Amino acid sequence: MDYLIHTENLSKFYDVGSVKYNALQGVDISVGYNELAAIVGPSGSGKSTLLHLIGGLDRPSSGIVRVEGNNLSELSEQDLADYRSKKVGFVFQFFNLIPYLSAQENLELSMSIARINKKERKTRALELLKVFGLESLAKKKPTELSGGEQQRTAIARALVNSPSLILADEPTGNLDTASSIVVMDAFRELIEKRKVSVIMVTHNHELMKYCDRIIKLRDGKLESMEIKK
Amino acid sequence: MDLIDLLSLSLRQLKERRLRTALTVLAVAVGVATIIALSAQAEGVSSSIIRDLSKLGPDVVILVGRSGYLFTDVDVTRLKEFEGVASVNQLIIQSVRVSGVEDAITLIGAYSSSLTNLVGELNLVEGTTYLDVPAPQVMIGNTLAFDANGDPRYRSGQPLLVTIGPRSIVLAIVGVLESYGSSPIIQPDRSIFLPLDYVKLYYRMTGYNYLLLKTKSIEQVDSVYQLVTNAYGSKVGITSVKQLSNTVSSIASQISLLLIGVAGTSFIAAGLGTFNIMMISVLERVREIGVLKSLGMRDKGVLTLYITQGLLIGILGCFTGLIMGVGLSYLLPEILSSVTWTNN
Numbered sequence: 001m002d003y004l005i006h007t008e009n010l011s012k013f014y015d016v017g018s019v020k021y022n023a024l025q026g027v028d029i030s031v032g033y034n035e036l037a038a039i040v041g042p043s044g045s046g047k048s049t050l051l052h053l054i055g056g057l058d059r060p061s062s063g064i065v066r067v068e069g070n071n072l073s074e075l076s077e078q079d080l081a082d083y084r085s086k087k088v089g090f091v092f093q094f095f096n097l098i099p100y101l102s103a104q105e106n107l108e109l110s111m112s113i114a115r116i117n118k119k120e121r122k123t124r125a126l127e128l129l130k131v132f133g134l135e136s137l138a139k140k141k142p143t144e145l146s147g148g149e150q151q152r153t154a155i156a157r158a159l160v161n162s163p164s165l166i167l168a169d170e171p172t173g174n175l176d177t178a179s180s181i182v183v184m185d186a187f188r189e190l191i192e193k194r195k196v197s198v199i200m201v202t203h204n205h206e207l208m209k210y211c212d213r214i215i216k217l218r219d220g221k222l223e224s225m226e227i228k229k
Numbered sequence: 230m231d232l233i234d235l236l237s238l239s240l241r242q243l244k245e246r247r248l249r250t251a252l253t254v255l256a257v258a259v260g261v262a263t264i265i266a267l268s269a270q271a272e273g274v275s276s277s278i279i280r281d282l283s284k285l286g287p288d289v290v291i292l293v294g295r296s297g298y299l300f301t302d303v304d305v306t307r308l309k310e311f312e313g314v315a316s317v318n319q320l321i322i323q324s325v326r327v328s329g330v331e332d333a334i335t336l337i338g339a340y341s342s343s344l345t346n347l348v349g350e351l352n353l354v355e356g357t358t359y360l361d362v363p364a365p366q367v368m369i370g371n372t373l374a375f376d377a378n379g380d381p382r383y384r385s386g387q388p389l390l391v392t393i394g395p396r397s398i399v400l401a402i403v404g405v406l407e408s409y410g411s412s413p414i415i416q417p418d419r420s421i422f423l424p425l426d427y428v429k430l431y432y433r434m435t436g437y438n439y440l441l442l443k444t445k446s447i448e449q450v451d452s453v454y455q456l457v458t459n460a461y462g463s464k465v466g467i468t469s470v471k472q473l474s475n476t477v478s479s480i481a482s483q484i485s486l487l488l489i490g491v492a493g494t495s496f497i498a499a500g501l502g503t504f505n506i507m508m509i510s511v512l513e514r515v516r517e518i519g520v521l522k523s524l525g526m527r528d529k530g531v532l533t534l535y536i537t538q539g540l541l542i543g544i545l546g547c548f549t550g551l552i553m554g555v556g557l558s559y560l561l562p563e564i565l566s567s568v569t570w571t572n573n
Contacts, residue, residue, distance in 0.1 A: 057523060077527055085525020096520045100245040112234040113525045161525075 003066075004165060004197050005031040005054055010063035012049050023049040025220045026063070031213060033164075034191050037199045038208055041217035047201040048169055050217065054199065055088050055167045056080045067165070085114045089158025091200075093170035095150040097142040103129060103153045104138040110160045128156040132186070148179035155186055159194070166190065168200035172207060184210045230530060239537040246510070250542065253506045257546025258553055260496035265554025266561055267488035273562065275481030281410065282474050287447050288315075289346070290454055292440040293466040299436030308442060311456045313449030318343035320439035321428045322415065328390035329382060330373060335420040336393070338428025346441055348409060348417045356385030356404030363426040367391075367400040371408040372418040391421065398431070447471065499546070507539050 012024040024046040031037045039047045052058040053065055056072050065072045067087065075083060084090075097106045107125035116124070129135050132152040142150055151171060158166050166187070172180035184207055187198045200211075208214055216223040230238070243250045292308075294300060300319070308317045321338035337347070341358045344351050351358065354374070359366040367389055376382050383389060389400045400423070409417040428434070444453045450471045457467050511518070518531050526534075 055523065057519075081522075081525050081527040081530075084523060088523075090520075090523040092520075094516075096516060098517060098520065100241050109238070110524045112238075113230050113521070113530075115231065157524075 002033070003030040004033045004035070004068060005029070005199070006066040007050075007054070008064040008066070010050070010053060010065060011061050012046070012053060012058070013061045022220050024053070024060075027217070027220075027222045029215050029222060029225055031197055031199055033197055034195055035197050035212040036187055036191055036210060037197070037213040037215060038211040039199065039201045039215045039217060040203070040205075040208070041223070044219075045217040046220040047217055049220075050215075051167050051169055051199065051201055054165075055090060056083050085110075086161050087163050087165060089155075089161070089163040089166045089196075091151070091154050091158050091166060091168035091171045093173040095142065095147075095154045095174070097150055097153055097157070099142055102139045102141055103134060103145065103156075106142070106153060107157050107160050110157050114161050116161075124160055125156075128160055129153070132156045147175050148182060151175060151179065151183055152186065155183065155190075159190070159196075162194075164196055166196055166198040166200075168198060170201050170203065172202065172204060180204070180207065230526065235534060235537055236541075239534060239541055242510075242514075242534075243538055243541060249506060253503050253542050254546045254549060256499040256502045257496075257543060258550035260492070260499035261547050261550025262553035262557055263495050264489060264492040265551065266557035267492045268485060269554070269558035270561055271481060271485035271488050273558075275478060275485070278477045278481070279474050282470050282477065286346075286349075286443070287471050287474065288444045288450060290442040290444065290450060290457065290467065290469045292442065292457060292461075293468075294436075294438045295464055295466050298464045299434065299438055300440050301436045304436075305440070307460075308440065308457070311453060311460075313444050313446075313453045313456075314442055315445045316346070316443045318346050318441040318443070319425060319437040320347070320441060321425065321432065321434060321437050322439050323393070323428075323432070325421070326392040327373060327421065328392070332419070334373065334391075335415055336391070336428070337415060337420050337422050338425045339422060340425050343425075343441065344422065346443060347415070348406075352407040354405045354407050356402065359403050359422070359424050361424050361426065363424065363430045365398060365400045365427060366403045366424060368404040368406060368422040369402055370406050370416070370418040370420045373421065374405040389421070393431070503539060503542055503546075506542075507535055510538070511535055 007027055007029050010024055010027040010029075011022070014021045014023055027046070027050060029050075039050060041047050049058070053060050053072075054067070056075070059073060067083070072080065072083070097103070098109060101109060104122075104125045107128060108121040111121040111124065126135065126138060129138050132155065134149060134152055134156065137145060137149060137153075142153070145153065151174075155166075155171075158168075168187075172183050175183065187200070188210060190196050191198060200207075202208075212228050214224075214226040214228070216225070292300065305317050305319060308314055318339065320343070321336075323336045324333045325336045327334045339347060340361050342361075344358065353368075354371065356368070359368055369383055369389065374381060374383050383402055383405070385402050385405055387402050389402050391398055391400055400421075406417060406422075425437075442453060442457075444450050450469050454467055454469050454472070457465065461467075521531055521534075522528075
């Protein structure tokens with residue numbers, strides 16, 4: 001079977017003073033195309049570290065992350081930046097929208113980093129905001145939006161460069177149940193309509209019913225990987 | 230991210246922290262303005278002094294008799310024969326009191342033909358130059374002729390009561406000089422000019438306490454200076470305008486360097502302040518930097534973004550400082566002169 005993501009013996013160590021902290025140790029996981037995968041586990045189990053390594057925000061201490069067969073460790077800094085810009089979209093727990101930019105400008109910023117021309121940026125940003133029902137809020141600053149609206153804007157921002165993978169770090173962690181369901185429905189719709197894969201870190205066991213694959217981590221090690229479909 | 234997007238994002242970030250940005254820009258501006266204003270003052274003072282000195286001409290050498298030494302007509306004849314000397318002007322300079330004027334006034338006894346060598350172009354508000362005869366005629370400086378309000382105190386044709394030592398004499402005013410400003414050796418505005426023969430007669434002097442030598446060319450100033458030094462040794466004090474100008478230039482350069490150093494320190498402080506603010510900005514925006522990186526920005530791009538912000542603050546600060554500095558350069562002399570006037 002072809003996987004979108006495949007890790008081999010993936011490890012990440014951090015030096016905290018004179019102590020070596022093992023955030024991730026020999027993790028082998030796979031995520032297929034058009035899947036919604038959840039990474040679960042207690043705090044400090046290495047969930048976010050794994051997400052950052054898959055997203056190319058950090059480099060592994062040892063082991064390999066393959067995305068569509070390509071080893072991320074072999075990419076130059078420029079190629080890794082291009083990978084983050086064009087292949088991956090990030091969604092965070094606290095939305096992390098740029099506070100002094102409007103919803104539309106937040107989407108356009110992502111495209112300006114990807115060097116997409118100005119006219120195209122505007123068209124695409126408005127299109128996506130419309131998809132998420134945020135068209136009328138395009139000129140609003142993040143502080144003028146509700147939590148749910150902010151998270152939908154963040155998801156729209158993650159999608160502007162048409163990535164094949166969405167990485168979400170506790171995307172519903174700061175939302176109420178109703179908004180969480182809206183976000184999860186949005187993820188499922190993205191997988192079906194836009195053919196993307198979503199990997200999300202979550203503590204919320206209720207959301208696992210939406211997922212195709214559950215990756216359980218404990219103390220930086222893979223505890224289990226359950227495939228539901 | 231292209232340059233326009235980078236500038237736009239930098240400006241938005243600076244705009245978000247308006248007060249902090251404004252204060253940082255102001256700190257840079259103050260540093261720049263201080264450098265400009267102080268350099269301008271130092272340069273202005275130096276130019277002003279050199280301009281005043283130049284009124285005598287760069288080819289002038291001034292001799293002053295020390296310990297009561299008076300130059301005689303024999304000295305004058307001897308000096309005229311020195312190689313490089315074009316003319317010798319005899320002067321008697323004394324301090325006197327004038328009725329109605331509180332401060333001491335300088336009395337200058339000189340041949341009328343020497344006056345242009347002494348004060349440059351001779352311009353009169355009224356009257357004429359005195360005649361070179363031993364008669365009690367006087368030309369008076371502008372400050373004496375007019376009071377602080379510009380009202381005439383003395384006019385041409387009026388008598389002037391002058392106290393010289395224990396005695397007082399009455400002189401006839403024949404002319405009033407235009408305002409002249411400062412000059413080396415004497416202040417024409419606060420001086421009275423009398424025929425040399427009359428002063429000699431009055432003081433019963435057989436010589437002159439000052440001589441003003443004109444050299445044939447500026448290049449010969451140093452050689453004439455040397456000849457006079459060899460001939461008179463310590464009996465005579467010798468000063469050349471060229472030497473004075475050099476001394477003033479040297480002092481002015483040192484003062485200028487000192488002032489620029491002081492201003493430079495404030496500029497460095499402003500620079501460090503800007504650096505500090507940029508560091509704080511980066512620390513405050515760690516999360517935002519993380520987001521930018523997750524959106525595909527490289528470390529270099531993030532660095533460029535913050536350097537651009539520092540540059541924008543620097544450019545804005547320099548431009549503001551330039552305007553403030555030019556304004557201050559004009560204002561400072563006014564402020565300083567008003568402070569000096571208040572102290573007086």
